[in-house]
Amino acid sequence: MQRIKEYAAEHDITIVAVYEDSGKSGLTMRGRPGLQQLLADVQTKDDFTSILVYDVSRWGRFQDVDESAHYEYICRLNGVQVTYCTESFSNDDSPYTSIIKAMKRIAAADYSRELSSKVFVAQCRIIRMGYKLGGMAGYGLRRALLDADGKFLRLMEKGEWKAVQTHRVVLVPGPKEEIEVVNLIFKWYAADQIGDRRIAAVLNEQNVASESGRPWTGALIRGMLRNEKYIGNLVFNKGSYKLKKTAVRNPPHLWVRCDGAFPPIVPLELFHAARAERCDRNYRYTTEELMATLQRIYREHGRITSGLIDRDSEAPACQLFNRRFGSLYKAYELAGIPGDFNGQALATRIRTLSLKAIIVDQVKAAIALAGASWTETEIPHTLRINDSVTVSIRVIRCAVDKRWGYVRWRINKRLATGFDFLFGAVLDERNEKIERYMLLSAADFQDRDISFTDLTRESMPQIFRPKLEDFFQPVAH
Known part of the structure; x- marks a missing residue:
């Protein structure tokens, strides 16, 4: 910002507004309120004729290099000149300038790709050494701070970051009462076959505080039941969202692991019993099995509704039929159940x-x-x-x-x-x-x-x- 102010003073330009996205990623337009407001004002206001930009990369490090060129074109189309304060060329729309700007946009995009690769390699190395990356510890666990020699310094508070680059963070068992609750959750699920939503409801009824302080949910319980950190393992790269493109789930052979990174708080047998129970509950029904289930319910009751499906002890929830076939009516039609299922x-x-x-x-x-x-x-x-x-x-x-x-x-x-x-x-x-x-x-x-x-x-x-x-x-x- 200082260089922009100096440029404005040198060229007798009055700054009437400042648009800034401090600490924001430049990979996409999402999360860039400053840039979004600038483009909106360019197209609706007429109280400025020039935009001072630090350099070409400040539009963003878009992986599609034409995107930043498009935003600059919008400004010119509305009679607003774009000036780069630290670039060696004049933005005069000459062929030479166009080539230089294209090269710099490619370099900006390539910088993000290289940085992403370097960060990923470093993250994998830290995980394989048994150290924790960012994020909360998890219920029943705590984060411990180690010095450069691996000596224990202290337990870290919630939301605290390490201040020294050579320090490392590891997971350690948390308070005894939390560990008991964690084991109780696994036992309820694996041995007593209590569902995750019911477990969450019981914990809320008993006023057991979650790690975040918010109410327990079925999703929170499911996350605990499948997280290997409760048996002392660190697992990284189960999913990817590199360069803010499409989020993907990675196959197990791409996961980065460190088994036995810290003492487990759940017995291995209990953890695997909960995993087996989860697999049984996540049984993948074939289309033929689902059709047969609907036909059986119709034969037994002479009619079929979502309530009858949900109350049937042998049938999956009606949401499964919705997801698989698009709607319950479509599932009824495919099962050959008589009735008007045209969606009316x-x-x-x-x-x-x-x-x-x-x-x-x-x-x-x-x-x-x-x-x-x-x-x-x-x-x-x-x-x-x-x-x-x-x-x-x-x-x-x-x-x-x-x-x-x-x-x-x-x-x-x-x-x-x-x-x-x-x-x-x-x-x-x-x-x-x-x-x-x-x-x-x-x-x-x-x-x-x-x-x-x-x-x-x-x-x-x-x-x-x-x-x-x-x-x-x-x-x-």
């Missing part, structure tokens, strides 16, 4: 959820317009009016009665809990738009479903209105 029901459900949120907002506005107050309750889409009456807001869809072949609207009796009144937006037969509104009290259900057709609806005019506002009118005192 799913589209209706998505549209219903969107409508429900809109209607809730409209009801809030109508209540306020009528001079009343409302508060949200713990139950979704349920409001308490004037702190005395609770109203549940629903969207009532139309469905075909498969037994009799006519259309009807039905409200399940299980919805008749947690409110005084049910306010419903009744959709048309195509479930595309709201046809009218209705109001029921919880007592109207009497432990039964409420259903109506076009004909029976005409006999109940007292509970239907054409407009939402008809149900929310000011009360005269």
Whole structure:
């Protein structure tokens, strides 16, 4: 920045704004708010005519060298001249200048590639020597600082970095109570066959603090169960994200290991038992097995739903069918299960959820317009009016009665809990738009479903209105 200021003073240029990305990687545009703002201002503002840049590499060390040229072109296209303060050439768009800038952009990109290779080699060497790279130690472990001769100096605090280049960091067993929790997690999973999410829930219920202080999660437990540092091994390069390109998972023969780098805190037999249990749970179902599972559930129940799949002890979770086939409906079709699985029901459900949120907002506005107050309750889409009456807001869809072949609207009796009144937006037969509104009290259900057709609806005019506002009118005192 000092050289840029000197250049501006030498050429009688006034600096009106500074755009800087301190400590940011120049490999991609992501994470470069300064550069992004500069390009935005170039295209929208007209209060400067020149940009002073330290050198050609300051645009970025993009692996596609045309990217930095593109950003410079955007500036010229908007009438803003780019000047390089420390380069020996004048940025005058001559063929010579263009060749020099292209060479410097290639050199900037090559610098990042060489540096990446050198850093990777150094990281592999440190791991093979049994030393830890950056990051947290892991629950049940601690980081210890060693001097250049390998002598123990002290335990490092959370978030602390080593200050001397020749010092090294190793992992050591942590507090006794944390080690007991770690072994308990492995035992619950391997011997008692308790799932990772349930283990996390139990630890949260017992107020066991995690390493970060945040609540335990299934993902956190899974990470512990497969991490070899609990048996004293350091493993590096399981995944790569070099030069901020595509992240990849590396095969085991590319992993960099140091087995027995420090004392284990989990017995080897228990660790491998947990790994074997994980492999059993991660069994790769064939397409034929999944189809047979769906067909069996349909034969046993005469119907099939995501709930039936999840409750079946021998079936995988319904999310697996979604991931493998794109949707449950597609899986049903492939399994030859009879039914209309063209996605119409799913589209209706998505549209219903969107409508429900809109209607809730409209009801809030109508209540306020009528001079009343409302508060949200713990139950979704349920409001308490004037702190005395609770109203549940629903969207009532139309469905075909498969037994009799006519259309009807039905409200399940299980919805008749947690409110005084049910306010419903009744959709048309195509479930595309709201046809009218209705109001029921919880007592109207009497432990039964409420259903109506076009004909029976005409006999109940007292509970239907054409407009939402008809149900929310000011009360005269």
